[in-house]
Amino acid sequence: MHAPKRSIGLIDCNNFYASCERVFRPDLNHQPIIVLSNNDGCAVSRSNEAKALGIKMGVPLFKISDLVREHGVHVFSSNYPLYADMSNRVMAILREYSPVQEVYSIDECFLDLTGFHDIDQRARQIRDRVFRETSISVCIGIGASPTLSKLSNFVAKRHPRSQGVFNFNLLNNKQQESVLKNIPVEEIWGIGRQLTKALDVIGIQTALQLRTADISSMRKRFGIVMEKTVRELRGEACIELTESAPAKQQIITSRSFGQPVTEIEELQDALAHFISTSARKLRAQHSCAALLQVFIMTDRFREDQPQYCPSLALPLMTPTASSMTLQRYAVAALAAMFRPGYCYKKAGVILSEIFPETQFQGDMFAGAPDDPSLMATLDQINARFGKGTLKLSQDGSRRSWQMRQDRKSPEYTTNWAELPVCR
DNA sequence: TCTCCGATTAGAC
DNA sequence: CTAACGGTCTAATCGGAGA
Structure with a gap:
């Protein structure tokens, strides 16, 4: 059966x-x-x-x-x-x-x-x-x-x-074959640039050729993902639909700057802002993180300029979702990495080693833990009165680093203030 | 030799 | 006028370290 x-x-x-x-x-x-x-x-x-x-x-x-x-x-x-x-x-x-x-x-x-x-x-x-x-x-x-x-x-x-x-x-086998014959392999879900090149070497260029390839040798040569792709092309459903997205294992916020940044204060401001964004996402999925990574980098396309791309990983003794705590660590990491004399073009923060928040609440021996109710209140106020109503003092006072968005249309459906006015 | 772990690679959109 | 090239995320695989 x-x-x-x-x-x-x-x-x-x-x-x-x-x-x-x-x-x-x-x-x-x-x-x-x-x-x-x-x-x-x-x-x-x-x-x-x-x-x-x-x-x-x-x-x-x-x-x-x-x-x-x-x-x-x-x-x-x-x-x-x-x-x-x-x-x-x-x-x-x-x-x-x-x-x-x-x-x-x-x-x-x-x-x-x-x-x-x-x-x-x-x-x-x-x-x-x-x-x-x-x-x-x-x-x-x-x-x-x-x-x-x-x-x-x-x-x-x-x-x-x-x-x-x-x-x-609705197609019979003959019709299926003629459709698949006209579809290049790179259009198939899961077949990217590298696999397209590797498949070309063994003479596979169309979806039909991939469907008829031998499963066990394809698996041996390319791995399990390829095996599933071939099976799926034959009509065997190997990839299950997942209705609710699982909690993120990693939360990244990073941006290229609108203009080159040279001052540590500007980087500090940007990183504080990125922390706010990441930590809010972390709290929204009821998690806390045990590892914070911070990076800053120069413009890789400017080969005429000196390049410097340091990053620092900070393991957190107590996992946290507190913007304040994370901002303090990020600022410290920046201070350790920053070298003057470079034009920085991008920076970012990565939260990982993510656990459910409940796992770490109420550990009375861990010293003074972060008070989650402070952050919860901040999130509630921002939900009620709009993003950015209340924020921490490190975050977002200096705007020199912000990305360029010269041609943004109004937020027609989500922001009254941006509705075009008829007069 | 086996296993674990971090880093790297590949892919999607 | 010039300079100008994105951001998140997951899974598989690789290679070295340590048991």
């Missing part, structure tokens, strides 16, 4: 960040748009028109400035509060269509559609409803495994004839 064939759906928003920007700027429909990464560095989302101009994913803005000027490409800084809010709206709608949802990233989610009647029809309903209620268009791929659902999503995106929905399960 083998398991009945499953129908996994993968719903992916089209050009998500660019689409979010267009929801509130309908005048930009049919115009080329790009959205930039942090610090206005690289293009990370492009409307179809921008793709048609040849703007590649991840290209730095300065390399396409001519193209942008000549074709009047509309350029936006990333507006995460807006994208996160739009994402929540889309995901809430999708959740209504299956008892099993895994939100995989800000713009895509898996739905287990196994057992539903007329799945194609249901997928089209989902797509129409999401567009009607959010103005975001999505494509839906369906397959017997998560890998096949991703692959089907790729087909749905690439072929307009599919009208945004492609169900691999």
Whole structure:
């Protein structure tokens, strides 16, 4: 007896960040748009028109400035509060269509559609409803495994004839083969640049060739991940959907600076801010951390300048989630590492060795532990009155290090103060 | 020789 | 005018240290 064939759906928003920007700027429909990464560095989302101009994913803005000027490409800084809010709206709608949802990233989610009647029809309903209620268009791929659902999503995106929905399960073997033959291996989930190169060496270039490769020799040569990928291509679901995200094992906050930083005070201010962000995330998942790592670095692209990229790991005797305690350690680490005379371009903090907070509460022999109620109060006030209402004195008084965001749209859906006013 | 651990690699978005 | 290239996260694997 083998398991009945499953129908996994993968719903992916089209050009998500660019689409979010267009929801509130309908005048930009049919115009080329790009959205930039942090610090206005690289293009990370492009409307179809921008793709048609040849703007590649991840290209730095300065390399396409001519193209942008000549074709009047509309350029936006990333507006995460807006994208996160739009994402929540889309995901809430999708959740209504299956008892099993895994939100995989800000713009895509898996739905287990196994057992539903007329799945194609249901997928089209989902797509129409999401567009009607959010103005975001999505494509839906369906397959017997998560890998096949991703692959089907790729087909749905690439072929307009599919009208945004492609169900691999409806194909006979001959049709499956002709689809897989036309998909290059690098489009398969889990096959990145390095594996593509290594597979090419042994003559595997298409999804069909990978599906028919010998499992045990693929495993021996490439490891367990590859074995699962091959099995999934054959319709055997090896990757389980996980509905609730497990607590993070590691929390990183790091940023490139808007301009080079030379003074220790500015780095201190930035690190204090990064600690606040990380510690808040830590408390939100009811954890505490036993290891703090701090790093600062110069600009690796400036080969003409001296480079210095120190980092320091501080094991914490008592695990903590207190912003104050962590800030003190971070400042001490910085003092130990800092060397004057360098142009620093980036810094960050890493919290790891993360445990549930309860595990370390009420140890009366550990000396004076951090008082969690102080941080809880701070979090509550900020939740009620807005991010940054109350913060510690180290954090964020100096702004020279902040990232560039010259072209950010208003936070239309989450901030009254940024709503454009009609007059 | 086996096991554990930190560092490195690869991938996703 | 110039200079300008992102941020988080996980899992697997590797290689050395210590049992």
